[in-house]
Amino acid sequence: MTAQMESPVQTEQMRRFEKFDAAFPDYHAEMIDGEVYVSTVVTSPHGQMVMAIGAQLASKWCVMTEVDTVYEGWHGTTLLRPDVSVADSSHRGTRLAKFPADEIILVAEVVSESNPENDTVKKVRKYALAGIPYYLIVNPIVGKCLLYSLPSGEHYRASLETDFGEPVPLGEPLGTDLDTSALYTY
Secondary structure, three states: OOOOOOOOOOOOOHHHHHHHHHHHHEEEEEOOOEEEEOOOOOOHHHHHHHHHHHHHHOOOOEOOOOOOOEHHHOOOOOOOOOOOEEEEEEHHOOOOOOEEEHEEEEEEOOOEEEEEEEHHHHHHHHHHHHOOEEEEEEEEEOOEEEEEEEEEOOEEEEEEEEEEOOOOEEOOOOOOOEOOOOOOOO
8 A cells, every 4th residue: 555645635724734833843633624623732641552452453553643644535724743654664764744544544633622622523534534443542531442343424434432441342354452551641
């Protein structure tokens, strides 16, 4: 597999977002349906959980953090930067400025205290629409993981909720259980 998308849909909203993003490189910004969301600080607990998830998959897969993710079906009004993106190992070393969502197998988001609805509602629709096979929501506010699978339109047809400490079974092609024992509540 090789990422094919070199120039995603470019809209005036996306151009304004890119200018804003370039002006404030120390901030984590995303755009969902033309609305810009900015996080000023990524906390240590958040980062630790991102690393705990990514480290389990990095030996077999291309694991990326906060990669600019685009999809033509978002019509140039959405740019997401998942906490963890997992793609086929053939993408290791990829230097695309924008990574195509349809090449991603799994995205994981660690829910933030400031905008939990972005991760738990808005991004569910966006990742499903892009056809990303698995979307894992790690929710330290409630101590649970929610794994969505089988994307269909703007929804996923299946979901599995587990408590922190219980394994999360990731189906094929990942074919592994994600250990959640290192996850904890805020």
